[in-house]
Amino acid sequence: MHLFRIYRRALSMLSGEYTLVLILAASNATVGLIQLAEPILFGRVVDALANNQSTATLIMLWAAIGLFGIFASVTIAVTADRLAHRQRVAAMSSAFDRAITLPISYHAKQGTGVIIRTILAGAASLFGTWLTIMREQISALTTVVFLAPIAFWMEWRLALLLVALALLYALLNVLVVRRTSEGQTQVERHHVDVSGRLGDVVSNVSIVQSYARLTVEAEALRQTMRQLLDAQYPVLTWWGVLTVLSKAAATITMVAIFALGSYLAARGEITVGEIVSFVGFAGLLIAKLDQLSSFVSRLFMEAPTLATYFDLIDHTQPLLDAPDTKKLSQPIEGHIVYNNVSFQYGDGGQGVFDLNFIIEPGQTVALVGPTGSGKTTTLALLQRIRDPDQGKILIDGQNIKHTQLTSLRHAIAVVFQEAGLFNRSILENILIGRPDATENDVKNAAQLAQAEDFITAKPQGMSFVVGERGASLSGGERQRIAIARAILKDAPILILDEATSALDTETEAHIKRALDTLRRKRTTFIIAHRLSTVAEADLILVLDHGRIIEQGTFAELDHAGGLFSRLVSEGDFLEPTEPKDKLDNKD
Numbered sequence: 001m002h003l004f005r006i007y008r009r010a011l012s013m014l015s016g017e018y019t020l021v022l023i024l025a026a027s028n029a030t031v032g033l034i035q036l037a038e039p040i041l042f043g044r045v046v047d048a049l050a051n052n053q054s055t056a057t058l059i060m061l062w063a064a065i066g067l068f069g070i071f072a073s074v075t076i077a078v079t080a081d082r083l084a085h086r087q088r089v090a091a092m093s094s095a096f097d098r099a100i101t102l103p104i105s106y107h108a109k110q111g112t113g114v115i116i117r118t119i120l121a122g123a124a125s126l127f128g129t130w131l132t133i134m135r136e137q138i139s140a141l142t143t144v145v146f147l148a149p150i151a152f153w154m155e156w157r158l159a160l161l162l163v164a165l166a167l168l169y170a171l172l173n174v175l176v177v178r179r180t181s182e183g184q185t186q187v188e189r190h191h192v193d194v195s196g197r198l199g200d201v202v203s204n205v206s207i208v209q210s211y212a213r214l215t216v217e218a219e220a221l222r223q224t225m226r227q228l229l230d231a232q233y234p235v236l237t238w239w240g241v242l243t244v245l246s247k248a249a250a251t252i253t254m255v256a257i258f259a260l261g262s263y264l265a266a267r268g269e270i271t272v273g274e275i276v277s278f279v280g281f282a283g284l285l286i287a288k289l290d291q292l293s294s295f296v297s298r299l300f301m302e303a304p305t306l307a308t309y310f311d312l313i314d315h316t317q318p319l320l321d322a323p324d325t326k327k328l329s330q331p332i333e334g335h336i337v338y339n340n341v342s343f344q345y346g347d348g349g350q351g352v353f354d355l356n357f358i359i360e361p362g363q364t365v366a367l368v369g370p371t372g373s374g375k376t377t378t379l380a381l382l383q384r385i386r387d388p389d390q391g392k393i394l395i396d397g398q399n400i401k402h403t404q405l406t407s408l409r410h411a412i413a414v415v416f417q418e419a420g421l422f423n424r425s426i427l428e429n430i431l432i433g434r435p436d437a438t439e440n441d442v443k444n445a446a447q448l449a450q451a452e453d454f455i456t457a458k459p460q461g462m463s464f465v466v467g468e469r470g471a472s473l474s475g476g477e478r479q480r481i482a483i484a485r486a487i488l489k490d491a492p493i494l495i496l497d498e499a500t501s502a503l504d505t506e507t508e509a510h511i512k513r514a515l516d517t518l519r520r521k522r523t524t525f526i527i528a529h530r531l532s533t534v535a536e537a538d539l540i541l542v543l544d545h546g547r548i549i550e551q552g553t554f555a556e557l558d559h560a561g562g563l564f565s566r567l568v569s570e571g572d573f574l575e576p577t578e579p580k581d582k583l584d585n586k587d
Helices: 001-014 013-052 056-103 104-110 112-154 155-205 205-210 214-266 272-314 375-382 403-410 426-431 437-449 452-456 475-489 505-519 530-535 553-560 563-567 580-587
Strands: 336-345 350-359 365-366 390-395 413-417 491-497 523-527 541-546 545-554
Touching: 001 112, 001 272, 013 056, 013 112, 013 272, 013 350, 013 580, 056 155, 104 112, 112 155, 112 272, 155 214, 155 272, 155 375, 205 214, 214 272, 350 403, 350 541, 350 545, 365 530, 375 491, 375 523, 375 541, 390 505, 403 413, 413 475, 426 437, 426 475, 437 452, 437 475, 541 553, 541 563, 545 553, 545 563, 553 563
Parallel strands: 365 523, 365 541, 413 491, 491 523
Antiparallel strands: 336 350, 336 390, 541 545
């Protein structure tokens, strides 16, 4: 993204407070003009003293202008600070809203560390840009622009020295920007790599420790950081050279003003006071040019960070509600149809293809098949985590692509293989299922999920904080909280994705009774490897390489001699909690 477009967009984000921005800009310009008055008054006071004239009026005017400038600068700084902080929070919120709605594939590709850095670094960069422009740079630019005509009006020969200094600063900045453009882009890429590796390692710290990879991972991170420094050093060197050359030019200009001014004063063409004013102009110009030069370097160095931020904001979100979408008709019965549904991941050939089946309200459907056969993808399409490439999915006759996402997902409760707990209290994690639920509702859900006993035993009970991803709980405890959350949601469609995989046989038997109760009058999809769960399904769909190759009841498929029968006979299902012959009798 081009530098100009990046910062034009950054400034356009302030449009919500357009009037305040205009007032701040005008106030800054006024302060910039006031600063030009001080060197002029200083020179007038010197001339008045040299001619034995009264200086009281000039000094009082100088003091009044100075005090007003100080008061105005403080007011502008405080107001600009508050504006920038408000907008930074809004920028972070906007990026967060976008990040959590993007497809899972985006998160998998980018990584948590990179996304978090993009949001935080982008918002911080925007904050710094807005604050310095509103608080300092407009004033500095105004001073530089109006200084030249005032200086020419006073003495054109000395003014030429100031103009030459300003042009030299501009040329040096352009030179350094061109020399470091590609290098700064590389620096940002290395920053992203560092953030990605940090997030990857910290999120898998248990693996790092158990496999004794502390030294290996630390060295890998140091190597990435060395690459960052190797890219950063040349950029910093060029900006250091710019500083040295700028300071040298400023010193030479100041000496030249004194020399030329002394020569003109000796010839009677200029007063001592005017020399003092030009020295003041030179000092003011040098300060403002340094300020602007520093700002330009900051803009340039942070442009890649902002480009990454805007890429996140602009990333295509394919799953948006169309203007004509409607809520699912209530009450939802749970009649589900997959009609010629296909979805493929990129060009790799993986996905699901030509899915055709009908689920009656209240039925329990089990999806089985080898790893990577398409079970999870099939149900991801039902939740519209992804949209089919072709075909359609109907719920009670309504194409889910034409229904509101919120309405659709409120109708579906999911228990994943990984519980997916937040670093919050047990109560807050369960309430995610239904935020407006009462305390009694939560307790009942916990009882049905066989979670009440272990919750009571925890310090603070329901207020116990479970840790990141539920790290303070056992696998079975995490899963029971996830089940309680789904029970509390009370949705007409239920998805159990390996919901009892983390439980021992005894605990599973207890939860199974709760799930049996929960499944009544609900359309339920189960992905499971437990034979007991699969055996009681009304319909079993057997998938292989993304296609349904068999479907029927347990008894029908077990006697058909196909893939399902081989999975059972080869032990690919875990042993049931009841004897197989008893399960067969139930069928």
